[in-house]
Amino acid sequence: MITYFDKLDLELEVFMCGIVCAVSNRDISSILLEGLSRLEYRGYDSCGIALFDNKELNRIRSMKRVLDLKKQLIEYQFTGCIGLAHTRWATHGIPSYNNAHPHFSSNESGKPHIALVHNGIIENYEDFRDSLENIGYRFESQTDTEVLVHLLNHLYTGDIFDTVQNVMKLLKGSYAIAVFCSDEPDRIVGARQGAPLVVGVGEGENYLSSDSLAISDKVKEIIYLEDGEIVDLRRHCINVINKDGFLIEKLRHSAVNFVLTSELGKYRHYMQKEIFEQPMAVADTLHGLDSLSMEIFGRGSSKLFKTIDSVLIVACGTSYYAGMTAKYWIESLAKIRVDVEIASEYIYRDSVPNVNSLVLAISQSGETADTLSALKHAKSLGMKNTMSICNVSTSSIVRESLLNYITRAGIEIGVASTKAFITQLTALFLLSISLANSRGLLTNDQEIIFLKDLRHLPSSIGAVLSLEPFIMEWAEYFSSKENVLFLGRGRHYPIALEGALKMKEISYIHAEAYPAGELKHGPLALVTEHMPVVVVAPNDALLEKIKSNMQEVRARGGNLYVFADKYSKILNDSGIKVIHMPECYGILSPILYAIPLQLLSYHTALILGTDIDKPRNLAKSVTVE
Structure with a gap:
């Protein structure tokens, strides 16, 4: 039974795991491992890869690093033109070899039939586990993922896309999945419900990943899936249906190849390097800022700022502390009441909504589970004036917000946030003076001084360093x-x-x-x-x-x-x-x-x-x- 507190913890797993999949006409084993390597710095306790070589489905899993998967691939000489790869951070089931992904379900002859990688939580997995055991399925792991792969196998209709569509109607929880069936060796099916999943459009090959960072150097375009959507991924075509089952045309975004620099140079750790990158990160975040008259927070921001009478900030961790700091600035300068909420607490308590409030979500990634849920919760209460401060322009929180400001901290590899926090504070001070300006509380001289001080920040940070x-x-x-x-x-x-x-x-x-x-x-x-x-x-x-x-x-x-x-x-x-x-x-x-x-x-x-x-x-x- 999933308890309330389990759910709070497990929601984090949605974003702590990594999915990288590909359908191609060439061996994609090294490509999948490279994608996992680009997600490695996020942390994980196990990893795995499944490859289909037109004859059989092979799998390698490890409790070590992605490099160990590479060594095993060389040893066993596994290759494949279609495959699923995964990094796992254990919250549901202990870190163990058997709990590592991908998970398989076999056919009557004992050969692997369906392979699955999964981020997130299936809340009602226990509803299915007992019945599956009663009809002969055997479980090697403690995970909800293995329950799901056996359920897909049991309900397989002969079309894996239709099967995924049918099974999704039975599931409760937040998840992103990628599924392969050996009976249909030319396709991978992906589905999203509450967890990030993106499609990468390549040349004669296509990709599926939980994070575009993993595939951005391999593809021309990125498609961002929304909740309830299912994708049928093949070498030369991509089809997506929405939650109502209708085929839809998805907007394609040009892929931006972010180079994940492995060179530390004179620094011993990425955290130290990122601390010393803060002057440039702040300069980039303020790039192009000439005056407060520009609608720097999005079209219509100047008009909206004049109508709000309070601000509600939702965030987690370091971003929450940035929001707490902003409360002092906004209330002092703009004379607007500010409430700062820990997102995971705000979601689960009765609150009194104010439809004239600006709801501000702060997140480095724009995918933080609790912050995204808090933003959606506020909107469900009629609070439609939404804004985000994020480091990722295409993230779920940004897409869910009416207004936004994108910090330009760059990729942050160290787990402990440094430059992302400092750029959040920079953006929040800019918001504070913009709100004050929109309410007629900022003189021209004050605006000039504040903007000058902001532009001086990079050199001031350098002096502190x-x-x-x-x-x-x-x-x-x-x-x-x-x-x-x-x-x-x-x-x-x-x-x-x-x-x-x-x-x-x-x-x-x-x-x-x-x-x-x-x-x-x-x-x-x-x-x-x-x-x-x-x-x-x-x-x-x-x-x-x-x-x-x-x-x-x-x-x-x-x-x-x-x-x-x-x-x-x-x-x-x-x-x-x-x-x-x-x-x-x-x-x-x-x-x-x-x-x-x-x-x-x-x-x-x-x-x-x-x-x-x-x-x-x-x-x-x-x-x-």
Whole structure:
């Protein structure tokens, strides 16, 4: 039985797995493995490939890396012009060889008949498992995927496309599937319901994948499937039906070949490289921005911004902290009420909708399951003024939104988000001043100053990055600790939260963040000389307040590690170590103060020897395209 909490966890599997399939007239084994390799950085615990060589269906699975599949292919000399490949992140069934995809179901003679790869969850799989066992099907795995492949085999009509169409009517859940039948060796059938699936149009060959990144260098055009759609993929034709069973013509997008650079250059990890790519990422995100009069958030944005009376932000993880920061900016500048919701919480509680609110979804990939569901939920409640800030222009969240702003962070390989977060903050500040401008609350002089400050951000970030040697010294101390406390106030409290998240993500050190004013309401009980306390202390209206909070820590023997404005008059002293930021950043300071916290976490993890780009138990839920 799938419980409520299982469902919340399993929804993540929709996007943590990878599907790459192809139908061609040449051997596509190496192409499929290359596609899997382009998805590798997202994290996985098993992988597999199935190939049909015009005689039989062969399969290789591994609990190791994609490279191991390549070695086995050479050893067994398996080839094929049609095939399915998959990377799996275990949530439904433990990581094991038998749980790895592809899954097979055999015919009466015992030969593999149907092969299936699957992302997501079939909620009602147990309804079918017992009945299938009763009629003779045997299960080798714990997965819902194996139930589905046996169900397809049992209900096979002689046409795998029709069979998939019939079986989809029986299923509950969120999933993307790709199916091959050895009786029909010239086709692959794909279906989407709540999980990404794209078609790649090649020359004499076609592809199916959960992410266009895996196939973008092989195809001319991309077709994005929508929920309820089924595709019949053959070498020279592609047919798609919608949820009502009608054949439809799908819009084709020119494929953009994103080069997934494997060269780290002078950097030891992708996370470090991506931290130092932030000046360029911000510059690219702001490219072409001349004034706020442009409809930079989409056609009709200027008019819509004048009609809204509140903003509802839905997001997860790091994107949620970006939204929390935006709340301070928007309410301060535009005088509009802002509510920030954790997407997975918003979906499952009764809320009071405001049809005059702007619903803003923030997601690096634009495919985050809970954020997409939250956006759809808000729309179902009559909240039609929707907007997204994403890094992928063709993603589901962007397509679901009326307005959007595309950040240009580029592909982020490290699991811990860095440049995607900073570009989100950049876009959110731009939104804040645009909302203020639309409400007549921004003078021409203020607009000029804010835009000038935004354009100066790349060089300001570069100056902060020069602090790395000083932060490395601190990391030596932090690497010996088991707990760290992060403090911030006002718009820097979300930055403290993000700093704590980074520390726990990649160093595995327990870290928490609190508003500094809440110290006396509980967290102060944890402060000892053995727990370092990191403080974000810019020279703003709350500086004196946070100085008082720092004294509370010192009075209990706590050791302070402070990132402070050089004009703050916070100096190195007994129990207080200070790194002064190069400039006074004003209202944009949250963007700049996030960066030394990234570096502190990175260098602490480096000393500890953790797997920085692929932390344990974590995965990059969705890649950028």
